[in-house]
């Protein structure tokens with residue numbers, strides 16, 4: 568498709584990134600709209616800047632959505648529309664790696680859809696989804712929700728389900744996951760990284776039995792025997 572330009576999914580820790588989160592009118596990436604977008608810029612593992620705006624979705628916010636995030640029609644009536652908000656977010660983000668929780672299946676779909684609608688433009692930033700990263704680093708956890716990961720690491724949860732609060736939690740969770748990746752606990756069988764590209768390795772089944780394969784496949788084809 569013309570204008571389609573999609574960044575690569577990375578399964579590793581990076582120390583320069585922008586963590587972002589959306590609140591929306593619902594879960595459908597076809598029919599729902601963004602009502603808040605927030606982001607935190609991190610440089611060398613340290614918080615450098617924050618971005619947050621409510622968004623007027625130009626339609627009523629369903630009660631179900633307001634009940635989750637507390638955002639109501641009257642709160643967004645004087646807010647920018649998403650074309651203005653997404654433009655400001657993309658200016659803030661530049662070409663940094665995007666980080667977020669469940670962004671591969673949710674948040675990125677919204678911003679890709681709307682960047683395509685507004686400007687016929689793809690989102691070319693590479694990205695790290697902390698949901699599969701957490702699953703690989705902490706295989707024994709019962710729930711991989713952001714709030715559960717935060718409580719696992721003893722991170723104070725405030726403003727959960729508002730975009731900036733979730734970004735702050737997600738940023739700290741990502742730094743903890745980064746430490747798991749840098750200092751793996753081999754007895755837990757986790758967070759083993761590819762010596763060629765630094766992304767997580769995963770156990771795979773092949774024709775000749777099990778082996779370790781890089782999650783960067785097909786860009787990285789590194790494998791190792793189990």
Ligand SMILES: [Zn+2]
Nearest residue numbers: 761764781787
């Ligand atoms: Zn690799």
